[in-house]
Amino acid sequence: MNKTFTASNPATGESVGAEIAEWDQSQVLKAITSAHKVKDKLSKTNPSERASVLNSIADAIESEKDNLAKIANLETALPLPRLVGEVMRTVVQLRAFATLVKTGGHLLPIIDLADPNFLPVARPDLRKSQQPLGVVAVFAASNFPLAFSVAGGDTAAALAAGCPVVVKAHPSHPNTSQLVYEAVTKALESHGLPKDLFSIVQGVNPEITHWLAKAPEITAIGFTGSAVVGKLLLRLAQERATPIPVYAEMGSLNPVFITPTALGEKIDELAKAAMDSALLGSGQFCTKPGIIIIPNDSLGDKFIEQVKTYISQQKVAPLLNKGIADRFREAIKKLSISKGLEVISGISNSDGYGVTPNIFIANWSEVSQQSDLLEEHFGPTSVIIRAPFDQYLTVAKELEGQLTATIHAGKNEDLSELINQLSQIAGRVIWNGFPTAVSVTAAQNHGGQWPASSTHTTSVGIDAIYRFVRPVVYQNFPDHQLPPELQNSNPFKIERVVNSVRTDQSIQ
């Protein structure tokens, strides 16, 4: 008989729900091969059918909104309103992909008709579109039990691309995961599609990661989590007989640079907003500002005084699981003995996986010697770094790749050098705002240079779909043997680029 495990309520330590059976290797491999066998059932759906499937999944999840938020709240201790919002973000993501897929835009059809006069040699008829990769393995994150989990961004993007998905459910919220799984498969079946197109794997056994990454039928991996596991997946993927892409999002410091002028204009607002962003979701956001750079002048002193006052009153919800809480306490202990570091603590929360928010203050001259201070620490902490304004660019040049980088500046400040440097390392550069909260839109980019991400792609927003497709070109094919999106009659009535001109017309 299989082993079992149980979810815990971080606020009380009590167990949540029934015992969950741990999947063994044969079950995991069967889920993968079963998905592979039926993959054409999804890949061959036409744009409006696939959009309709995505919308049905969204509807099925939305119909469980209150139930999902309630169970996720028990399993994560994240606040109920935030979880209701997260259900809606999950639903909105699926619908955004449905909107894209319905237009056929994701197929990117490009047609170059035969041209005997093309130079330097005659051109055959060439018709290219994007085709789904095949079965995708998604590793769910702990910190967004819905939007980055079972039916989160990676899953929505892969399904939208036409790929079956096997999700490694996060063991911190197995009951939430099961409920989402049921919603997704119910929606698939309502369209006459096999439920094998979608599975979740439950378990705490680290071998599951290896089984998924090594299975020959897996064609790509979507991952959000620690750098340790992200790098393991990259290694496993590269060692396969057929290496596959790993889209890993592995954490980020999300530096926030505050200029003296910005402090002069809005110091009260900034101190509070910076702390609110750092402590949001108990500091368990991938876009949490992990370092905040402020001037080492009297305005900087005043900023710190305000932070001290504010933090001393702050208490955060318990962390998501015992592992995160343990690692957080260990990191704080280690940081606390760093050279020349001042610690400001909030209110202790000793319930369940509770921790105390801790903000550190350091001078840049000391930080640059201690690499710990430039590492991500998951949980309610941030390092405030004091530097002369004329050294901000130097600080920026010392940083590794980031998901986001933020500048708070005065209205007429020109910071082109700093902006240029930050745009070299970060996927999103923010002006007079904070990095937490990520809109799901076409223009979004959630991904940054290594080690924030393993590739130059986004995991949020509709461009995420292009991670799970590959181009195939057909040369001189008889019309009826082409994929429909490339046929002369343009049966999907979608926009295509024909001889370099964008058109939704058929080809005569």
Next chain:
Amino acid sequence: MNKTFTASNPATGESVGAEIAEWDQSQVLKAITSAHKVKDKLSKTNPSERASVLNSIADAIESEKDNLAKIANLETALPLPRLVGEVMRTVVQLRAFATLVKTGGHLLPIIDLADPNFLPVARPDLRKSQQPLGVVAVFAASNFPLAFSVAGGDTAAALAAGCPVVVKAHPSHPNTSQLVYEAVTKALESHGLPKDLFSIVQGVNPEITHWLAKAPEITAIGFTGSAVVGKLLLRLAQERATPIPVYAEMGSLNPVFITPTALGEKIDELAKAAMDSALLGSGQFCTKPGIIIIPNDSLGDKFIEQVKTYISQQKVAPLLNKGIADRFREAIKKLSISKGLEVISGISNSDGYGVTPNIFIANWSEVSQQSDLLEEHFGPTSVIIRAPFDQYLTVAKELEGQLTATIHAGKNEDLSELINQLSQIAGRVIWNGFPTAVSVTAAQNHGGQWPASSTHTTSVGIDAIYRFVRPVVYQNFPDHQLPPELQNSNPFKIERVVNSVRTDQSIQ
């Protein structure tokens, strides 16, 4: 003093040109850091300026057309008319990228304006475009001394993207490389741009590969060559402190499936055309048909008779260098002793690096047990595989990833299962044609599943540019601090997607 090496004429074995100085480590690293220092000079050019630079490079190369073809002919023994054509393909590639870059299309600007009513939460102003990665290392191929070499497809794509390039010149054609280098840098300087934006590294020392792949300033690698070196580059890139993408094209069998009906309709034409494609450029094309699948019936017997007659009259030009010739002879020797294999030989060419064309014939039942027969062998050879027509799909399922896969079928044959299977493994599927000759167009895809390519991207055609850019999004930025392509006034007058609508208008 540096070591030197000299090019050889494959047709005569005589040395070509002066001694070439071998680059040492400090010279290689200096080329890279110098390129890194000036990278903004290229990345900040506006679309029309950059297009103009690319056109000037094309013009400079075209003006040396006869000279280049003459020197390349001495260094490679490839026929002069083919080399003149290859100069023109190189020129056409550069001009195609210029045409794209001039429209600003490669910037893919997407703008989502702030929307307080956006659900589930208000949306900030988000503006995304594609930005160049930084210095790119390109490893030139031996078999296309112009179109896949110093200013070939990878270099043209990287420069078009706004990336400086350091090329590892192929030691088989150093004088051709030097001449192209001079044309490129002359063109850069004519636009007031520093020549450090472009360098070639000369040498036969295998350490050069390591120096280039490990240099921290290198942001991506473009490679065309053997699987051994491709896999080495992938490993080196992954072991860096900051891993980088490697776009490696590592060879392909390019299977050609000929149905009984096709043989019935055009057997004479097919036997000759298949052999012409296999022997083109002395069989040194990455799209050479390495296996040809024919029926094991009387039509198949007749096809083989025709191949025998034709091949016995064929002689090919010497191979590109001694290493290729030695490896070819070794492979043929090994293949010749394979079980149940028949060998048809052409006319021996013992001059310089000359070889004899060899075509093998085998039954599928024997092939499937001998993996050598399903490996690429660079040079004038191909394996004709005989199989019952109802096993063609089985053969297709045994194949690894391919650049191309070809079907010769009768006019009304429906082969959707075979087409579907081949489109899963190949980047280009060809109907009633041959894979050699690759058009440089928007719809082209030159890349296939592993091990043909290391990524799902193309190295030929204008989509190759997207390998060397990454998305960056700006959130709530003051208009004048945005990159020009994202500013309200749309100073480049380019097409952008604004709130999901494609437009070249400014934002009011």
